[in-house]
Amino acid sequence: xxxxxxxxxxxxxxxxxxxxxxxxxxxxxxxxxxxxxxxxxxxxxxxxxxxxxxxxxxxxxxxxxxxxxxxxxxxxxxxxxxxxxxxxxxxxxxxxxxxxxxxxxxxx
Amino acid sequence: xxxxxxxxxxxxxxxxxxxxxxxxxxxxxxxxxxxxxxxxxxxxxxxxxxxxxxxxxxxxxxxxxxxxxxxxxxxxxxxxxxxxxxxxxxxxxxxxxxxxxxxxxxxxxxxxxxxxxxxxxxx
Numbered sequence: 001x002x003x004x005x006x007x008x009x010x011x012x013x014x015x016x017x018x019x020x021x022x023x024x025x026x027x028x029x030x031x032x033x034x035x036x037x038x039x040x041x042x043x044x045x046x047x048x049x050x051x052x053x054x055x056x057x058x059x060x061x062x063x064x065x066x067x068x069x070x071x072x073x074x075x076x077x078x079x080x081x082x083x084x085x086x087x088x089x090x091x092x093x094x095x096x097x098x099x100x101x102x103x104x105x106x107x108x
Numbered sequence: 109x110x111x112x113x114x115x116x117x118x119x120x121x122x123x124x125x126x127x128x129x130x131x132x133x134x135x136x137x138x139x140x141x142x143x144x145x146x147x148x149x150x151x152x153x154x155x156x157x158x159x160x161x162x163x164x165x166x167x168x169x170x171x172x173x174x175x176x177x178x179x180x181x182x183x184x185x186x187x188x189x190x191x192x193x194x195x196x197x198x199x200x201x202x203x204x205x206x207x208x209x210x211x212x213x214x215x216x217x218x219x220x221x222x223x224x225x226x227x228x229x230x231x
Contacts, residue, residue, distance in 0.1 A: 034216075036153075036218075044218075049208060055219060090216075094167070094216050095155075095158065096169050096170070097216055099154070102152045102153075
């Protein structure tokens with residue numbers, strides 16, 4: 001199975017900050033990567049798929065990049081509603097689909 | 109609007125069984141593959157199972173293989189997860205999720221999620 005490793009596990013940031021989250025796959029997955037946002041007590045929400053494609057309705061301050069084994073999710077200007085946990089997920093080798101451990105974005 | 113609503117969760121003893129349902133609306137259910145994903149308390153997301161749009165192919169995580177069965181009834185727009193031989197480690201919120209792409213195979217991305225149903229395995 002492909003292992004997905006996210007870093008950092010948590011980050012403290014202020015409104016307006018630029019935030020970058022990294023995800024590394026244990027082997028190459030081309031661009032088969034998604035990013036999800038999850039708020040406490042809520043279901044995950046798809047933000048990015050195919051590494052850099054913005055899901056419909058997601059604000060343009062979210063962007064994704066990378067291919068192969070290294071990927072990033074960037075929030076260009078953090079908004080109050082962006083404080084949440086973010087997960088990466090690979091879709092190259094299926095089954096199984098595998099998620100990263102999550103990155104919690106907290107208020108500084 | 110596009111919606112998924114899970115039901116069937118509850119408290120069950122180890123070794124017991126439970127069947128989860130997921131009612132879909134607002135989209136052509138029979139055209140999309142569907143997933144179950146779970147989240148143990150305070151933990152991350154774990155993919156559980158996938159079923160093709162027509163039910164002809166099913167895939168499972170190793171942790172549930174042989175114990176869980178995914179199925180669907182396209183005439184009822186409903187997805188199911190039959191869970192047998194439940195263990196304490198199956199305790200989680202279970203989400204059903206729609207595959208992103210209308211195709212014969214899974215895109216592996218999940219664009220619509222239900223709110224989840226909680227399964228607690230405890231004596």
